[in-house]
Amino acid sequence: MKILVDVRLLSKGKLSGIEGYAKLLIDHLLEADSENQYVFFYNGFKKAVLPSGWTGKKNVRVVDWRVPNRLLDFSFRWLNWPKIDSFFEPAVVFSPHFNLLRLHRGVKRVITFHDLSFVHFPEFYPRRKRFWHWSQDYRRQAGKAAALTAVSEFTKIDLVETLGIAPEKIRVVYPGVNSFFSQIRPGDEALNKFAGQKELQCPFLLSVGVLEPRKNIPALIRAFGLLKGRPDNRDLKLVIVGERGWLYDTIFKEIQASPYKNQIVWWGRASFEDLWRLYNLASVFVYPSFFEGFGFPPLEAQACGLPVVASNRSSLPEILGDSALLHDPWRVAELAEAIEAVLANPGLAKTMREKGFKNVERFDWPRAGKTMLNLFNDLKNHA
Numbered sequence: 001m002k003i004l005v006d007v008r009l010l011s012k013g014k015l016s017g018i019e020g021y022a023k024l025l026i027d028h029l030l031e032a033d034s035e036n037q038y039v040f041f042y043n044g045f046k047k048a049v050l051p052s053g054w055t056g057k058k059n060v061r062v063v064d065w066r067v068p069n070r071l072l073d074f075s076f077r078w079l080n081w082p083k084i085d086s087f088f089e090p091a092v093v094f095s096p097h098f099n100l101l102r103l104h105r106g107v108k109r110v111i112t113f114h115d116l117s118f119v120h121f122p123e124f125y126p127r128r129k130r131f132w133h134w135s136q137d138y139r140r141q142a143g144k145a146a147a148l149t150a151v152s153e154f155t156k157i158d159l160v161e162t163l164g165i166a167p168e169k170i171r172v173v174y175p176g177v178n179s180f181f182s183q184i185r186p187g188d189e190a191l192n193k194f195a196g197q198k199e200l201q202c203p204f205l206l207s208v209g210v211l212e213p214r215k216n217i218p219a220l221i222r223a224f225g226l227l228k229g230r231p232d233n234r235d236l237k238l239v240i241v242g243e244r245g246w247l248y249d250t251i252f253k254e255i256q257a258s259p260y261k262n263q264i265v266w267w268g269r270a271s272f273e274d275l276w277r278l279y280n281l282a283s284v285f286v287y288p289s290f291f292e293g294f295g296f297p298p299l300e301a302q303a304c305g306l307p308v309v310a311s312n313r314s315s316l317p318e319i320l321g322d323s324a325l326l327h328d329p330w331r332v333a334e335l336a337e338a339i340e341a342v343l344a345n346p347g348l349a350k351t352m353r354e355k356g357f358k359n360v361e362r363f364d365w366p367r368a369g370k371t372m373l374n375l376f377n378d379l380k381n382h383a
Contacts, residue, residue, distance in 0.1 A: 006096070021151070030351045032370045035059070120291065179365075206239050206278055223332050284309055308323070
């Protein structure tokens, strides 16, 4: 069987969020399957090099187009051309995101939907992002696909209720957690040196995610202010990890307005190594997001033994269950109280670490790869 995989979303070289999902899923799909032929559709003038672990495999071929992506999107959207399957004749087409493709009638396509936050909260996105979502014709693509995969039951239900997709057309394929993230033994010399260099020997709260309105970082900054008003938290810091995304000015204004701005560190984008160490050094991981289709950072934190406080909205109760303290993201005082409960109670923190390790075991990349392969085989065998 020939499987066409649209890997255009990897062109910027990012390996977090949806891009990280695509990279790790394809890694494990290829590990599970040495029989089928894979064609990776890549496009654009300036783009990152695809992993050598893919391109070196005998059953993988990369088709590298050099058409401006905006021009290609325009042609797909308005000219309904080109029909990509004409060039490759695949049995199945897999899109790890809903990037626009045009195919001939009857070609079986699988699309992964991560969330519909852009539908429910368009105000969280700038005009250019809203235009991009519209231009990808996501409703029509979802309707015409042979099957959809959702990264959570929450996202599956959302696809049914919001886009009107038949439930039997959607399969939930939970992602895994990157095995790079793990607990570092106490007293590790390199970890202690890192803490000293970064002035992180004191307790600190950690937040990880692209700076955008959906992540609700201003509420965390205000909750940090409430916590700093208590004598026991005099040495507490807040470390915010994440590159600038969009509509982030409110976050930096909130930092500047805080009386404790000197104890707030905006890290920017972190390397995997730095992020791994930060997860291992922090006292509490805080994730007050308004909307998530899945949510990788809380699970990465749990894999490193870090207690998690997270929002009780969207998919997070499903993904975290009772392994985290959940709060209303609109209530700053409630967020502060949940964090304080972990900081002030070592017994609770220990229990949360143990529950976190157990929770992470539910999410497995090899299983995700095999589940996706089974879906491809099912589509091939059922004309």
